[in-house]
Amino acid sequence: MTLATDLMNYALMGAFAIVGLCQIMAMIRVVIGPGTGDRILALDTMVVNAIGLVVLMGLSQGTRIYFEVSLIIAMLGFVSTVAYARFVLRGDIIE
Known part of the structure; x- marks a missing residue:
């Protein structure tokens, strides 16, 4: 392997660890x-x-399907956050 490939693998491993740690910290806050x-x-x-x-999984495997999956997750996450916030504030989602 070349130096660039090794550096990319180390960067991906570090990014997985950091984002995983952030996910655990967010779970604790929940x-x-x-x-x-x-x-x-x-x-x-x-x-x-x-x-x-x-997205990191898509980068590590070199496929493009994960980027489309991330867009779908982003849309669903936005809608669910807005719906949950409206439910907490008003008691119902649909007026």
């Missing part, structure tokens, strides 16, 4: 979050971290 707003924000952060993990 469990011990003092308020509902903190839990909503932690869930949204978990969606962003999941997107990051999917």
